[in-house]
Amino acid sequence: MNIPSYPSRLLETAVNEFAKLPGVGRKTALRFVLHLLRQEKGESAMLGESILELIRNVRYCHSCNNISDTETCSICSDSSRQHHQVCVVENIRDILAIENTQQYRGVYHVLGGIISPMDGIGPSDLNIRSLEEKLSAGRVNEIILALSTTMEGDTTNFYLYRKFSSYPVKITILARGVSIGDELEFTDEVTLGRSILNRTPYIIPK
Amino acid sequence: MNIPSYPSRLLETAVNEFAKLPGVGRKTALRFVLHLLRQEKGESAMLGESILELIRNVRYCHSCNNISDTETCSICSDSSRQHHQVCVVENIRDILAIENTQQYRGVYHVLGGIISPMDGIGPSDLNIRSLEEKLSAGRVNEIILALSTTMEGDTTNFYLYRKFSSYPVKITILARGVSIGDELEFTDEVTLGRSILNRTPYIIPK
Numbered sequence: 001m002n003i004p005s006y007p008s009r010l011l012e013t014a015v016n017e018f019a020k021l022p023g024v025g026r027k028t029a030l031r032f033v034l035h036l037l038r039q040e041k042g043e044s045a046m047l048g049e050s051i052l053e054l055i056r057n058v059r060y061c062h063s064c065n066n067i068s069d070t071e072t073c074s075i076c077s078d079s080s081r082q083h084h085q086v087c088v089v090e091n092i093r094d095i096l097a098i099e100n101t102q103q104y105r106g107v108y109h110v111l112g113g114i115i116s117p118m119d120g121i122g123p124s125d126l127n128i129r130s131l132e133e134k135l136s137a138g139r140v141n142e143i144i145l146a147l148s149t150t151m152e153g154d155t156t157n158f159y160l161y162r163k164f165s166s167y168p169v170k171i172t173i174l175a176r177g178v179s180i181g182d183e184l185e186f187t188d189e190v191t192l193g194r195s196i197l198n199r200t201p202y203i204i205p206k
Numbered sequence: 207m208n209i210p211s212y213p214s215r216l217l218e219t220a221v222n223e224f225a226k227l228p229g230v231g232r233k234t235a236l237r238f239v240l241h242l243l244r245q246e247k248g249e250s251a252m253l254g255e256s257i258l259e260l261i262r263n264v265r266y267c268h269s270c271n272n273i274s275d276t277e278t279c280s281i282c283s284d285s286s287r288q289h290h291q292v293c294v295v296e297n298i299r300d301i302l303a304i305e306n307t308q309q310y311r312g313v314y315h316v317l318g319g320i321i322s323p324m325d326g327i328g329p330s331d332l333n334i335r336s337l338e339e340k341l342s343a344g345r346v347n348e349i350i351l352a353l354s355t356t357m358e359g360d361t362t363n364f365y366l367y368r369k370f371s372s373y374p375v376k377i378t379i380l381a382r383g384v385s386i387g388d389e390l391e392f393t394d395e396v397t398l399g400r401s402i403l404n405r406t407p408y409i410i411p412k
Contacts, residue, residue: 005305007280007298008273014260017253021238030299032227033260037273041261047223048257051242054220055250058243067214067243074213092213093236099211 063134065110065127067092075099075107082106086134087144088160090114090153094146106144109134114147114156123159135167145173271316271333273298281305281313288312292340293350294366296320296359300352312350315340320353320362329365341373351379 006012011033018029036044060066061073068074075081075095085106089095095108111126134140145160147153161171177195178187187195212218217239224235242250266272267279274280281287281301291312295301301314317332340346351366353359367377383401384393393401 008275010260010263010275011273014256017256022241034299035228036257037264044261045258048254050220050223051254052251054216055247057216067217069214069216
């Protein structure tokens with residue numbers, strides 16, 4: 001398939017820019033652009049303006065690196081949360097996922113990525129130093145490692161564990177085990193093996 | 207699934223705007239926005255700016271309604287094309303598709319939609335009057351109906367045929383038949399029936 005030549009340079013530029021988004025090809029990009037042209041102008045301009053406003057004014061919480069409108073994000077500035085309990089996550093999507101469970105009342109620390117030699121991302125590219133500062137200041141007594149269960153996630157977990165094991169802090173990790181709703185016969189053997197090793201006392205569900 | 211509350215109003219606005227695009231949900235929208243935030247600022251701003259520039263400066267060809275940077279689009283101002291042959295299409299995506307075949311050397315007329323009572327789109331919402339003016343002026347001797355082979359497309363074809371049959375103009379329609387590469391046994395019976403009725407003389411392929 002050769003790339004069709006667009007009848008307008010403005011259209012072509014917009015299509016090219018949309019096609020840079022993850023998972024968006026040129027056909028989808030053209031569909032987005034034609035949708036914007038079909039809509040009322042003010043409505044469509046809002047997308048462009050919201051992008052520019054976000055990029056120009058976005059701020060990151062000085063404590064946890066979460067995206068925030070203020071210097072300290074709403075989670076870090078919430079005095080009802082446990083500030084000595086820090087959940088280490090890769091990005092803000094993970095914060096949204098954990099907040100959605102309504103099971104966690106501590107605070108977060110966003111690394112901004114995970115160690116991935118294949119992508120050229122090393123420990124120095126992540127927000128690790130600011131986490132270490134919190135530990136040095138003695139403001140933390142538990143770190144919960146909540147990274148992906150991939151090789152990169154495991155590498156990062158191991159790196160953080162080695163780095164922080166000298167501090168008087170409890171280092172925990174999310175439980176790995178059989179997913180709720182899964183059938184045993186279809187659970188992969190590594191997960192099933194871990195779930196036997198890490199078995200927990202049976203508690204009658206409420 | 208309840209909608210998670212975003213840590214930043216700017217982020218939320220951008221996600222909401224992206225989620226208005228066709229086929230984009232809130233999760234995909236968040237992925238787009240985080241991608242823009244991860245990128246270099248100038249790079250991401252280009253998307254926002256290209257949208258605003260397109261919306262503010264977009265023009266439509268005064269002759270065929272195709273999107274254009276100039277008053278007359280590149281196709282209508284190309285003197286090597288057959289200006290008395292007009293291909294009627296729904297939108298500019300169809301122009302790109304037909305141009306891609308490199309089989310057509312006439313000009314186009316973009317209706318801007320098709321008659322669809324379910325969506326409240328009637329003949330008065332389409333660019334039909336300007337097509338009629340071209341016919342009245344005697345500048346056209348063939349109209350090629352190139353609309354979708356859906357009920358709405360057929361309705362529009364019929365409407366245009368009735369409206370223009372009094373003019374001294376040949377009205378043709380794209381051939382319907384078995385797709386190239388299709389197996390007969392999997393072709394639907396309506397298409398197969400049409401392809402028998404509309405059979406053409408066999409020509410040895412070049």
